[in-house]
Amino acid sequence: MDFEALKKYSALHPKPARLTLQYGTAGFRSKAEQLDHVMFRMGLLAALRSRATGSTIGVMVTASHNPEEDNGVKLVDPLGEMLHPSWEEYATQLANAEEQDLQKTLTEICQKAAVNQQKDASVFIGRDTRPSSKKLSQAVIDGVSVLGGQYHDYGLVTTPQLHYVVCCQNTRGQYGKPTLEGYYQKLSKAFMELIKKSPGSGEGQRHLKIDCANGIGALKLSEMQPYLPKEVLVHIYNDGTKEKLNHLCGADFVKVHQKPPKGLDMKPNERCCSFDGDADRIVYYYTDTAGHFHLIDGDKIATLISIFLKELLAKVGQTLKMAVIQTAYANGSSTRYLEETLQVPVHCVKTGVKHLHHKAQEFDIGVYFEANGHGTVLFSKAAENTIRQLAKDEKDDAKREAAKVLENLIDLINQTVGDAISDMLVIEAILSLKGLTVHQWDAFYTDFPNRLLKVQVADRQVIDTTDAERRAVTPPGLQEKIDALVKKYKFSRAFVRPSGTEDVVRIYAEADTQENADALAHEVSLAVYHLAGGRGAPPQPL
Ligand SMILES: CC(=O)N[C@H]1[C@@H](OP(=O)(O)O)O[C@H](CO)[C@@H](O)[C@@H]1O
Ligand SMILES: [Mg+2]
Structure with a gap:
């Protein structure tokens, strides 16, 4: 390590005194002006991580669905996964x-992680469309360079595209070509193969309106359009030319407020979807003829994909072990439908994509989605090999055809991480192959009424949880109080946990009616306020 150079460059990216930040569920996130030193240092760390793993590491500059003034950074591990917890x-x-x-x-760090300083370091860098991202990604480059690492700056990319190219690079092209063109080609080819067999639904069914949150998704989707078959009528809204990133639009806004984004005109029964600011989340929605808004969230996306996969597995006659991974935020009605009607095992893990991803790796086929629309499907190497073999050699026509559909699905799905573009194409292909309207999809099950609230406390870490965050262990008395409140309502459930991305405690409640879900959530938020050191005025009823 050239410590003189390090000192000199670090002085160009000074750390504001007393500022402390934490690498959380989504990496570092803060106001953009506080992040220059963090970016430089994540460039340093990426170079070390690359040396420690002997692989290319990714650095993505983005704050996803946060306001435009914020920014953030995440590191991507060799196979496109989230950074290993020890390195967080x-x-x-x-x-x-x-x-x-x-x-x-x-x-x-070099000592603890046994980093061989003589090794080469290689880092791939990407960024979203925030005004601050260009300069911040330059700070990352400075960090990589000062430690003698090589870098490739991919410039503007979606988060999942960066995960994809990192995985391609480290698998020596097995997963695909590590270029955006390679990504577009692989996905569009798989998509075209898939929809070839669709029964050819009416023109009206082919339209899809996409709210791109005024972010990177709009740019990359436009770039991909020439690769897609002309039957797909994708209409891009909130493309970032007029309005601010994530402002009153995007997947997070639509999910949290349960209403349509600004800037997208919806006609009854039109299929619409929203990406988030870095295009790794997607939710669908529509309004019915009575003008009611219907949200189709990650739980329903997981359900659609699971149904389709289950049918295909039955057709190919393989007993591959499939499971769905959810978090405590999954609507209870989705869990019940998956377990009881579909008979698919469901596992609940802690909030945060890395936990879902990790659990999903235990199965031949692991479908994971957070309710907010972040998710994907993982196929084990063995399952993938079996499927590809059957698609090539199986004598029985029906079985071989089903295996081919599965093979194309494998190629269409971005297995490195949730990917709004890839998920959208998977969903569109399934709806088209099954001849389903958005309304029919929505009708698989009805969500239990629910409410998500947040409460400010002095120190949210006083709340410790267990059982995949569904029960509070501390502070004393809180869980007993929640249990007593839940008993007052029918078909109810509630839990609280400290957020990993905001300085708040999140409260989630479900009950038989919306009024009851709201009332239960409010009463639980009061319990948190009183027992966990609430800050400011007590929470008010909705
Ligand atoms: C209830 C909820 O949606 N929580 C989100 C949110 O985490 P919190 O730890 O709840 O702040 O941001 C995470 C990162 O984007 C995402 O993985 C997670 O699902
Ligand atoms: Mg995101």
Whole structure:
């Protein structure tokens, strides 16, 4: 390590005194002006991680659905997964080291993680469309360079595209070509193969309106359009030319407010969807003829995909082990439908994509989605090989054809991470093959009325949870109080947990009616306020 150069460059990216940030569920996120030193240091860390793994590491500059003024950064591990938890810790230490301790902290990390400093380092960098992203990604490049690492700057990409190219690079092209063109070609080819066999629905069914949150999704989807068959009539809204990123639009806005985004005119029964700011989440929705808004969230997306996969597995006659992975935020009605009607095993894990991804790897086919629309499907290597073999050699025509559909699905799905573009194409292909309207899809089951609230407390870490975050262990008395409140309502459930991305405690409640779900959520939020050190005025009823 050239400590003189490090000192010199670090001085160009100084850390504001006393500022501490944490590498959380979604990496670092903060106001953009606080992040220059974090970016430089994540460039350093990516170079070390690359040396430690002997692989290319990704760095994505984005704050996803946060306001345009924010920014953030996430590291991508060799196969396109989220950064390993032990390194999240190093990331936090490095970001918070005072200037004079930087060298010491780096040396310590190298020792703890057994980094061979002689090895080559290679880092792929991408960024979203925020005004601050260009400059911040330059700080990442400075960090990589000062440690003698090589970098490839992909410029403007969606988060899942960066995960994809990292995986392609480290699998030596097995997963695909590590270029955007390679991504467009692989996905569009698989998509075209899939919809070839669709029964040819009417023109009206082919339209899809997409709210791109005024973000990167609009740019990349337009870039992909020439690769898609002309039967797909995709209409891009909120493309970022007029309005602010994520402002009153995007997947998070639609999910949280349960209403349509600004800037997209919806006619009754038209199929619409929203991406988030870095295009790794997607939710669908429509309004019915009575003008009611219907949200089709990640749970219903997981259900649609599971139904389709289950049918195909039955056709190919393979007993591959399939499971759906959810978090506690999954609507209880979706869990019940999956377990009881579809007879698919469901597992509940802690909030955060890495937990879902990890669990999904235990199965031949693991379908995972957060209710907010982040998700994908993982196929084990063995399952993938079986399917590809059957698609090639199976003598029985029906079985072989079903295996081919599965094979194309494997190629269409971005298995590295949830991907709005890829998920959208998967959903569109399934709806088209099954001849389903958005209304029919929505009717698989009816969501239980629910409410998500947040409460400010002095220190949200006083709440500790267990059982995939569904029960609070501390502070004393809180869980007993929640249990007593839940008993007052029919078909009810409630839980609380400290957010990993915001300084709040989240409260979730379900009950038989919307009024009851609202009332239960409110009463639980009061319990949190009183027992967990509420800050400011007590929560008011809705
Ligand atoms: C209830 C909810 O939607 N929580 C989100 C949110 O996490 P919190 O830890 O709840 O702040 O942001 C995460 C990162 O985007 C996402 O994985 C998660 O699902
Ligand atoms: Mg996102």
